Amino acid sequence: MSPEPSPFPGKRLAFFFAAAVACLYAGPLLMGRNFTGRDLLAYNLPLEKSIHDAYARGRLPVWTPEISGGRPLLPNPNAGALYPLRPAVAALPFSTAMRVYPLLHWTAAGIGMLFFLGSLAVSAGAAWVGAVTYAFSGVVVSEVFYPHIQPGMALLPWLLWAAARRWRRPEAQTLVLALFLALDLLAGDVFTVSLGIFCVALWILLERPVAERFGALARLAIAIALGALAALPQIVATALWIPETNRGVVGLRLSEVTRYSVSAWRVLELVVPYPFGETWRLSPPEVWGWHAFADKAMGLFSTLYAGALAAMAVATMWRRRETAARFARWLFLFGLAACILPSLLPASMGRAFSPLALRNPEKFAVATTLALAIFAARAFDVYSRESFPRRAGLAVAAALALSAAAAAILPGAAARLVVPFFAGSAPLPGIAAAQLPLALAEACLLWTATVAAIALARRPERGARGAALLVLTLVPVAATRRIPKTATEPEAFGPTPFARFVEKNDPRGEFRTLGEAIYAPPEQATPRTGLAWTALPQESWIYYTSIFWNRGTVLNYDFDAGDLSRVESLRRLSGLAAAAPDGGALFANLCLRFGVRPIGQPPVSGFRAVGGTPTQVWDEQDAALPDVRLATRWREEPGAIEAAAALPLAVPGELVLETGRRAAGQAPAGDLKILEKSPERLRVLTECSQPTWLFVLRAFWSYRTITVDGREVEAVPAYVAFSAIPVPAGRHVVDWREEVPGGRSSRLGPLAAGMAAIGLFVVGGRRQKK
Secondary structure: OOOOOOOOOHHHHHHHHHHHHHHHOHHHHHHOEEEEOOOHHHHHHHHHHHHHHHHHOOOOOOEEOOOOOOEEOOOOOOOOOOOOHHHHHOOOOHHHHHHHHHHHHHHHHHHHHHHHHHOOOOOHHHHHHHHHHHHOOHHHHHHHHOOOOHHHHHHHHHHHHHHHOOOOOHHHHHHHHHHHHHHHHHHOOHHHHHHHHHHHHHHHHHHOOHHHHHHHHHHHHHHHHHHHHHOHHHHHHHHHHHHHEHHHHOOOEHHHHOOOOOOHHHHHHHOOOOOOEOHHHOOHHHEOOHHHHOOOOOOOOOOOOOOHHHHHHHHHHOOOOOOOHHHHHHHHHHHHHHHHHHHHOOHHHOOOEOOOOOOOHHHHHHHHHHHHHHHHHHHHHHHHHOOOOHHHHHHHHHHHHHHHHHHHHOHHHHHHHHHHHHOOOOOOHHHHHHHHHHHHHHHHHHHHHHHHHHHHHOOOOOOHHHHHHHHHHHHHHHHHOOOOEEEEHHHHHOOOHHHHHHHHHOOOOOOEEEEHHHHOOHHHOOOOOHHHHOHHHHHHOOOOHHHHHOOOEOOOOOOOOOOEHHHHHHHHHHHHHHHOOOOHHHHHHOOEEEEEEEOOOOOOOOOEEEEEOOOEEEEEOOOOOOOEEEOOEEEEEOOHHHHHHHHHHOOOOEEEEEOOOOEEEEOOOOEEEEEEEOOOEEEEEEEEOOOEEEEEOOOOOOOEEEEEOOEEEOOEEEOOOEEEEEEOOEEEEEEEEEOOOOHHHHOHHHHHHHHHHHHHHHHHHHHHHO
C-alpha cells in the first residue's frame, strides 16, 4: 500500500508567509515610516484619520467637519467606515495603525491564497508560489495607495476558499460565505464586492459538478442575503446618501468613468515590469509611454507584473484540465476585458453620461492577477514533475537580452522606434533611450532566474525545492518592492509652516482656509512633475490633507465626486466671485479667513498677502466670520435658484436663506457660547434679545437631529449649501447631532442576520441528524 499523502501544512505556511511580509516591510514597522504617495496624503489617509479619531473617542464616524465645510463621512462607501478592522486598529496611534493596515491585508491576501490553493490538492510549494504571485504582484502591492479597495482584494481568495472547500455541513459554507461578503460590503467598494460575487458564481458554474450547481448557487444567494443584512447600516446609509451627491444628481461622463482603464499595450507588463518608464517613482517626467496610459503619467497600478512564472504559465497551461484551470482561463479573460474594453471607447462618446456613476475599471485588474496566481501555482507542480518549457523560457530571456543590448548600443534608434507608438502627447525620447535598456535587462534577469528556479525545483537534492521557492518569491518582490513609498511620521503628517501659521492665528478653529490654486487659470496649472504626488497635497490646501492638522477647507477639490450636490453648485458659483472686485464677501461669509496660493497667481478677491515662502503666498482677509454664529442680518429667498442669484448681493455677515418666501430681517448682536464641538455633535448656548438665525458651517443635509431646549427644529439651507436654524429671543441651548442615514431601522439588519444564521445552523444540524 502506498502511504497516505501528508496533510496540507496550511498553518505552518501561513506563519511563514506572515513572517515574509513582516520582513519585507520591516522598515515601516520598526523605523516609524508611513506609506505615502499617490492618493494617500491627498485623500485616503485624511479620511482614515477622521474615522480613526472618531472610533478613538468612542463615537461612530458619521461626519467630517474639515472637508467641503463639513460633509457626511460614514455614508460614503469609499470611506468604508464600518469595516471592522478600522475600529479594531483605533486602539493604536493613527500613524501606527496606518503602518499596520496594509501589511495585514497583504498577509490576509497571501494566506487566503494558501488555503484556497490548498483546497485544490496542489502541493505546498505550489500553494506558496500562488500566494506570493498574488500578494507580491504589481496590482496588489500598488493597492497600498488605496486603503478603500484593499479589503476586497484580501477577501477575494477567502471567498474562493469558502466556495471551493468541501464542507461537511452545507450551512457552514453558507455562513462562512456570508461572513466574508458582509466584510466586503462593509468595506464599501462596489467593484470588489461585485467581483467577489462574480468569482464565486463563476467557480460554481465552471468547477462544480452539474448536479451540485443549483444547490451551490442557492447557498450563494442565501449568503448574499445574509451578508447584505449584516451590512445593512452601510448599505442603507449609502443608498440615502447617493441621491444627494453631485454624482447622484448629475452623474458622471463616460470620459471620467473610463479615465483609469487599461490600454491593451499594458499587457506587455506581464513580461516586462516597467516597459513604459519608471512608473514606481510617481514622477511624470520619468514616464515616457504616456499613450499606454491614455495620455496620463501612469495607471492606478504601477505595473500589472506578477512574476515571470505567471506569464510563462498562461502560455503553457492554457488548455490544461486540472481543477481551477477553466476558472482561471475565464477569470483571466474577464479581468482583461473589464479593464481594457473601456479604454477602447471612442473619444466622441466621452461626453455622454454613464449609466453607472462608478469610476476606474482598472480596479478589475485584480481578477487578472488572481487568475495568474492560479496558473502559476498549477504550473509549478506540472513543471516540477512533468514537462518544463525550458527552451521557450530561455528563448524569451534571450530575446529580452538581445533587445536590451540593442537598445543600449543604439539608444537613439530604439527611442525613435518606440516613441511614436507609446509617447502620446509627451514625447520624451531621451527618457525612453535611457530607460528601455534597463527595463529590458531587468526583465531578462527575472526570466532567467525563474527558469533556473524551476530547473532547481526538479532536482532531487535536499533543499533544492526550498531554494527554488525562495528564488520564485524574490522575482515578483524584486520588481514590486519598490512601489510603496514611505516617509517619516513628521514628513507625512506633520504640519507645514502655513498650517502652523493658521493654528497660531486661529487657535479655536473658528475659520477655514481657501486653497486659491483651485481657481488658477489653465496656463498656471501644476506642470508634469512629481509635485502632484508629494508636496502638492500638503502645500496647496485643495485636497483633504488639512485633516491631519484638524484644519478645514470649504471650496476644496471634490476628490471622490462625493460632495453633496449643493456644495458642488456653490463651488462653481465661487469661481465667479474669485475674480469679481466685490467677491470677497462670499468668502468672508463662508468663514474663509486664510488663503494660500502659488507664487505668481493673483490673490482671490478680498484676500491680502501677509506672508509666505519662496514657493507660495499666504493670504488673509479680516472680514471673515466664524463657522458658528448668530446672524445680525439676513435675506430669505423662495428656493435655491433665487438664493444663488442673491449670493453676489450679500454683504459680509448677511445670511442668504432658503425659507420658501422672500423677506429680509435684522437683529441686534447676540451672545453665543459653544459647549461641545465635535464632528458628531454641536451644543451651543445662545442668548439674544430678538429672534434671529444660528448659522452653522455644515452641509445642508437631511439626516441629523437639531433641538432647541429639547424641541426639534428643522434646518434651512444657508448660502445654498450650508445650514441655519431659527433661534427665538432669550437664552437657549441648541443640540445638533449628526446621524447615520436610516440608522434607526438599518441597525436591526445585523441582529436579523445573526438570528437567521443561528436558525440556519440549527435547522441544518437537525436535518443532518435525520
